[in-house]
Amino acid sequence: MVNIGYTMMTEQAGPRQLVDHVVHAEDVGFGFSVTSDHAFPWLRSQGHSPYAWSVLGAAARATSEIPLMTYVTCPTMRYHPAVVAQKAATLQLLSEGRFRLGLGSGENLNEHIVGPWPAADVRLGMLREAVEIIRELFRGEHVSRRGGYFTVESARLWDLPEESPPIGVAVSGSRSCELAGELADLLIAVEPERGLVDAFDRAGGTGKPRIGQLPICYDTDRERAVERAHDQFRWFAGGWKVNSELPHPDAFEAATRFVEPEGVAESIPCGDDPEAVARAVQEFADAGFTDVALVQIGGDTQHDFLEWAGDKLLPELRAV
Template sequence: MVEIGYKLACEEHEPLDLVCNARQAEDAGFAFAMISDHYHPWTNRQGQSPFVWGVLGGISQVTADLRLVTGVTCPTMRIHPGIIAQAAATAAGMMPGRFILGLGSGENLNEHVFGDRWPPAPVRIEMLEEAVEVIRMLWKGGMQDYYGSFYTLENAQIFSLPEKVPPIYIASEGPISASLAARVGDGFINPGASAEETLVAFRDSGGGDKPSYVEVSVCWAESEEEGQRTAYERWPISANSGELNRLLPTPTHYEQLATMTTPEEVAKHVPAGPDPEAQIRKIEECIKMGFDHVCVHQIGNRQREFMEFYTNEVLPHFAE
């Protein structure tokens, strides 16, 4: 059965609002939530970017059944994978059986901020694979040493381990990372670009029947025009293609890029307005591709109205 989830977009919301939104998503009937892990928002207009691991602690205390997936954490540059291993172990201990560590190779926007050189894509994938190895090693327990191509551990031990360590899902928007996800991941995440192609690559590379997640952006509003305007103002990156969202270094650069697109271009990618059929069709497209989990990102501030809309108009369709 396909599950519909809710996106906790840290780029748009203050930490306490994210905690509140997670509780409301559980009450609304969403099966899971994915939460972004950024140092910067994509644009200054989005305006937020709290530390995800602190927010997860708050969410753990106000939800009981909602599964949480980091969507996604980069464990390669800004934060050493040994720290991610400890943070994820703590989150899993606070949310037994309902925390999933989603990992990806990151964006220059977030990962260059402490002076690290942004490496080319094949190197980033190698770093991610080694980071997964480091995390799984630490989750075995005991004192660990590791001397790899990118990371070192000396006398490292995670003492607060959950009874069951969380699964690791790997994000991909291309064939190399899709193959990595099939090989070392417990599941697959597509952030929304090249979704069908990467899912096929994941399955063909040995992904089998592992869970597959995809993210879609929508904008519920009282009118289609209002929704399209909000989507363009708050999430213009929906219209970006290729490597752009991996390479630019600051929110200002993404704002400059947004001046080169139009609300009409963004609207091609974002169902907007009050029509449930448009959003149902968007989700059904993902299901037809073969995804078994669809995470819906509501752009803008109208989160409560969006959840009421989904409870009454959208989620019942998929329950049937």
Template sequence: MVSVGYFLSCEEFGPRELVEQARKAEAAGFDRLWISDHFHPWIEEQGQSPFVWSVIGALSEVTSLPITTAVTCPLIRTHPVVVAQAAATAAVQCRGGFTLGVGTGEALNEHVTGEQWPPPPVRLEMLEEAIEIIRALHSGEVVSHRGTHYTVDHARVYTLPERPVPIFVSGFGPAATKLAARAGDGFCTVSPDAELVDLYRREGGGGRLVQGGMKVCWADSEAAGVRTAHQRWRNELLPGKLPSTLPNPADFTAAAELVTEEMVRDQFACGPDPQAHLDKVQAFVDAGFDEVYVQQIGPDQDAFFDGWKADVLPRLSRGA
């Protein structure tokens, strides 16, 4: 049986709104939470980007749901030593119910320090080394490290949870998926790609958890949902390497002008038909995912939680 969580969007909502959404998600019957970790929103219309670690601290006080970052990039903007300390504190705040999701990130968020944005193979090397450092620090030992990409000088994380923080690795292609199988405790991605799930399990992922994320727009009509989804998340349909290489929200906003409402209609479940939403979740179930996280696009969160509580989650729990 798939476990269904709610996906909190730091690109689209401020910290107080995210905390309130977490409350509503738990009341509606969602099992867990994902939360994005960005410095910038993707496009100007999204309009937010709070510091995720502050938000997680607030979430830990209002919900008992487990939380995963989807995903943190421990490469350039935030050194792995700092990510290790932040994740350990979050796990203590969440009483152990915290998972660190990591990935190779995007220039959109990582270029802000002025460092060069590396090519994909180098970013994968950096991520694997970063995971090694984070795991070492989560052991509670004093860590010194001089590697290809990072130096750590006699660092120790003192505030630690009872058990090391699980680390899930994001992947959108074969190389990152193999890294997830090799270095992670689980795998996360945002498309119902059965081939990637199979690759992850063949390469060593075995029975470890696989998480997937999706977006919907519950609205009074399909047309209204499509309009909102197109305004807020048309960037989701940009092809190829653009999402990882464009440096600013203004660049994404310009590029996303190529995305039509019809393309958005095909991508997202929009409107009040529960079956359309169920079908999108079922695609992840059929691809072998263990957990699916759903993000409601736009401000009408109450209608989404009411609709999913009444007409979607009960059918998922029955396997319908």
């Protein structure tokens, strides 16, 4: 059975609302939650981007059972890896062991605010070094190093949980799969591609969790759902290789100006049919994923979505 999660999308709601949403998600029975970590929304129509780590801290105290996770944090530019390690250890303590640290090589959209956006191979090298630093700090070590990308001077975490947060790495190709299989405790991906899972397994990931993410747009009026998905989520059609390079919401507006509403609806389940969502989740299951986090598109639609999810959607998905 695939474990079904809920996504706190920081791009489409404010911080207090996001915490309310995850409390509601816990109440209706979602198995885990994930949180995006951005400096900008992809499109201006989404309209938000609060600091994810403050939201997570509040969510850790407002909930009692639902696991929390970054999906994903880039530990290389906006945040130094030593700072990420401290934040993650603190979240693990606040949540009493419910936190998982999802890491990725980042997007220009968010990381450009602190400097030039490096090439893909450099970003992957930075991520590898960052994961190594975080692992050392999680072990309680005094860490000093001058690596290829980062300097750490006598760092140590003074508040460490008994169990370190599991580390996930987001993948999009063979090299990132190799890194994830070698260094991570779980795989993160946004597409149900069997090849990513197989590459992860070959690099040492066999038996580890694989977490996917699926955007949907619930509404009792399908036409309204399609319109909202097009308005706020048409950037999704660009694919990771394009989306990671664009620097600003206006660039996403320009890149998606020819995307049609029905084209969005072909890749995102829209409406109120639980079976349509189940079919999309099944694609992840067939590709070898163990967990799928749902994204409900539209910050002001979360209450109605969560009520529907608890009543109709989750019972349907438990059969997948």
